[in-house]
Amino acid sequence: MRLRLCLFMLILLPVAAGVHAWLFCSENLPVLFKEAMARLKAAGMRNPVVDVRFFDISVSGEAPDPPARQQALAAMRSLVPLRMKPGADNIYVVASLTAKQDKNTLTLSGWFPNAAEIKNVQRLLGELRPDLVIKTDALRAAPEVRWPVGQKPPLTASSPLLKPIIDSLRVPAELHIAAKPGAIVLSGLLPDTALKEELVAALTEVAGTREVDPAALKASSHVLPAAFAKPELLAAFVKSFFSFPAPRALDILSDGVPHLSGYATRQLESTWLTLLRPVTGATKVEAKFTLVPSPYHFPGYQIQSKLAPETVGPLHETLRGSAVVFDAGAVLIPPQEQTRLAILAPTLLAAGPALGLVIGAHPDPAGAEKLEKDLGKARAEAVLSFLVHQGVPATEIHAEVFEPVPPGSPAAPAVPRSVEILIK
Secondary structure (H helix, E strand, O other): OHHHHHHHHHHHHHHHHHHHHHHHHHHHHHHHHHHHHHHHHHOOOEEEEEEEEOOEEEEEEEEOOHHHHHHHHHHHHOOOOOEOOOOOEEEEEEOEEEEEEEOOEEEEEEEEOOHHHHHHHHHHHHHHOOOOEEEEEEEEEOOOEEOOOOOOOOOOOOOOOOHHHHHHOOEOOEEEEEEOOOEEEEEEEEOOHHHHHHHHHHHHHHOOOOEEEEEEEEEOOOEOOOOOOOOOHHHHHHHHHOOOOOOEEEEEOOOOOEEEEEEEOHHHHHHHHHHHHHHHOOOOOEEEEEEOOOHHHOOOOOOOOOOOHHHHHHHHHHHHOOOEEOOOOOOOOOHHHHHHHHHHHHHHHHHOHHHOEEEEEEOOOOOOHHHHHHHHHHHHHHHHHHHHHOOOOOOOEEEEEOOOOOOOOOOOOOOOOEEEEEEO
């Protein structure tokens, strides 16, 4: 009896094990499979694949980043009674790269397989946009990251991972040049390094004692082509415009419209606009000039006299209020003005011919242009002739007619129809 019972149990045991296995596979495994899929999706897995074979489980798919991958693996290892053997983990992370720009700072984030490629991307973007600060603190490397299909290092400007970012970083050209008393400062973005060098060379030629500072002017092939970026033509204008004293500025914005500001005579304004026309074409130039009668009236004009500064300074102050006023339509010096000139003559004579004088007439802006110019020339020559007769040397002294300045302008003479004596 006992032997029969043992034989029966031996026969029943495999059957019971088979039934248990069948029940586990048909009822428990589907539940465990669903739980595994849910845990992977909760960890952020994309396209997860789960293969459960009795108590063994293998998983594959794409994790958004290494922390999510670790979360997914931890979730699988804690799913009892299943077990994940070595090599059953096929979860990977695809390299990613995103960029966010805030003013002049570009912040990169994402994951790369190695740190060397992070430095390569930083260098590449820095060359294309040298005006930006490239931050890579949020761009990290991990060995479980792999390149997308078809992508191989080193990354280039045409790489699929970089191209969208690079395309978004293309910017229009801009140019800003500001002349201050001690420096000429350049800034902006140019599409050509040779053009930048040409502008710096032109400004250096006329800067004199002023410093030319091009540190904030960047050039890159990633800057969009600009109509104003014309070699030689732009440099010719810049050389002429900035050869005169500060303050003055040239600003060409991303819309291509040039903005000029500073001091000018009418003739210089016309000259500069003529030089700028081939550069800008039909684009209208926005010019805001303070008109002055002559270059001698520019703020910051450096007196060219060969006399010592300690001699020129007092003479300059003496001549500041020495304008000779004429009657309307007259070219003869009024008696009271002759007296003033006679008193002034010995001072000019004592300075000698090295002083260098300009006798300039201010025409009446309300009168006819040609008539006022003729009157001005005659008045200036009358003052020059009077001074020469008083013994002032005729060398290094000449008469001219200044340009009319609209009434109310900061540089307008106090009295029209006057002749001013200036040191060159």
